[in-house]
Amino acid sequence: MAVRELVRRRDANATRAALLAAATSRFANEAYDSVSLRSIASDAGVDVSLVSRYFGGKEELFAAVLNACAPPDEMFEGDPGDFGERIARMLIDEPLDDDKLSILLVMLRSSSHASACEAIRAAGEERFYGPFARWLGGENAACRVRTAAALMKGVMIDRRISEDFGMSTNERALFRDRLARVLQAAIEA
Amino acid sequence: MAVRELVRRRDANATRAALLAAATSRFANEAYDSVSLRSIASDAGVDVSLVSRYFGGKEELFAAVLNACAPPDEMFEGDPGDFGERIARMLIDEPLDDDKLSILLVMLRSSSHASACEAIRAAGEERFYGPFARWLGGENAACRVRTAAALMKGVMIDRRISEDFGMSTNERALFRDRLARVLQAAIEA
DNA sequence: GCTATAAGTCAACGCCTGTTGACAAGCGTC
DNA sequence: GACGCTTGTCAACAGGCGTTGACTTATAGC
Numbered sequence A, B: 001m002a003v004r005e006l007v008r009r010r011d012a013n014a015t016r017a018a019l020l021a022a023a024t025s026r027f028a029n030e031a032y033d034s035v036s037l038r039s040i041a042s043d044a045g046v047d048v049s050l051v052s053r054y055f056g057g058k059e060e061l062f063a064a065v066l067n068a069c070a071p072p073d074e075m076f077e078g079d080p081g082d083f084g085e086r087i088a089r090m091l092i093d094e095p096l097d098d099d100k101l102s103i104l105l106v107m108l109r110s111s112s113h114a115s116a117c118e119a120i121r122a123a124g125e126e127r128f129y130g131p132f133a134r135w136l137g138g139e140n141a142a143c144r145v146r147t148a149a150a151l152m153k154g155v156m157i158d159r160r161i162s163e164d165f166g167m168s169t170n171e172r173a174l175f176r177d178r179l180a181r182v183l184q185a186a187i188e189a
Numbered sequence C: 001g002c003t004a005t006a007a008g009t010c011a012a013c014g015c016c017t018g019t020t021g022a023c024a025a026g027c028g029t030c
Numbered sequence D: 001g002a003c004g005c006t007t008g009t010c011a012a013c014a015g016g017c018g019t020t021g022a023c024t025t026a027t028a029g030c
Helices: A012-027 A037-044 A049-055 A058-068 A080-093 A099-109 A114-136 A141-161 A169-187 B012-027 B037-044 B049-055 B058-068 B080-093 B099-109 B114-136 B141-161 B169-187
Strands: none
Touching: A012 A037, A012 A049, A012 A058, A012 A099, A037 A049, A037 A058, A049 A058, A058 A099, A058 A114, A080 A141, A080 A169, A099 A114, A099 A141, A114 A141, A114 B141, A141 A169, A141 B114, A141 B141, A141 B169, A169 B141, A169 B169, B012 B037, B012 B049, B012 B058, B012 B099, B037 B049, B037 B058, B049 B058, B058 B099, B058 B114, B080 B141, B080 B169, B099 B114, B099 B141, B114 B141, B141 B169
């Protein structure tokens, strides 16, 4: 969690970046109200007050996190025919703390927080649905993208509730296969 | 929000029930940490202290809410061949505050709260996945159920973020159709 | 090396939270 | 009608929260 280097120099940009990284990690793992500025500052190795100083406040920090999330371009590469397979494997077998999942994680963790919804909606459109739909192309791309994204988010939630989905290895393999097929069906024209 | 009757009589069971109903509504709409006992007590029209007295504390109240959620049997009736259509219509067109969605809503709203996960997992198994799988039957029912449920939860999240999914009426109809097809694919053997 | 300024710390604030124990009021029972 | 148990209110608590302003310290430029 210690995002800040051990040997520190006074560097506002680096501190800002450390705070942003710490905040991204926290907001990707807990809901808005669960995340305290003190925990973020602690992760970054600085005082709480710097958060308000550098970002303005908690809401602005959250917005900054959303804006700092890069579109997960790796998802939107290669043959769309492999999409289901690729994403299913990622969602079920790979660690969830990868940067390319940040945007989706942050979106879903704080989706219940009313005052964050508009920022989430905008960032989601710009940094996920948009690039996704452009890559996919074809008719009703937005609609297909939404369906696939909903499924992805649901799976991420379940994975948080029980790491292995409460399944045996065999069951998980079956689940992965089904997920791959259904994801593929979601995006197909 | 005023769950309590206006003309009140001293009735511990009724008060308990009012608190439970208010809590269910709150936990179905906000994340665990966002829900305050004072807001629940206020909805029920009684003092905060009664929450701790009747349920023990916040965690126990949350557990009681989960245990009080009835399995949404109406979902698990009729022809499984209509499942996708029925559920898609429900998720996209009907209000989300229906009792039969409580269990799923509560599960997903607080899924990020680490200490609630075990209770959520257990309640989900007993009150949703279990009945769902028994109704569905066939091979790998659990796996098929999980896939469909994940998609349902994802759609519920997106609906919270933007009421109309940021879609026109036409797009929403297309989305509903696609969702119906993909949900059906999720549960099919 | 000294100084001005940026960077970071510290302490305090007002507010809200969950929880607790003392108190008041309703209600059934004798 | 008075008693006693139940039901509900009230006030206070300790602790955490976000935010603020005054303070200290490091560092870059001269």
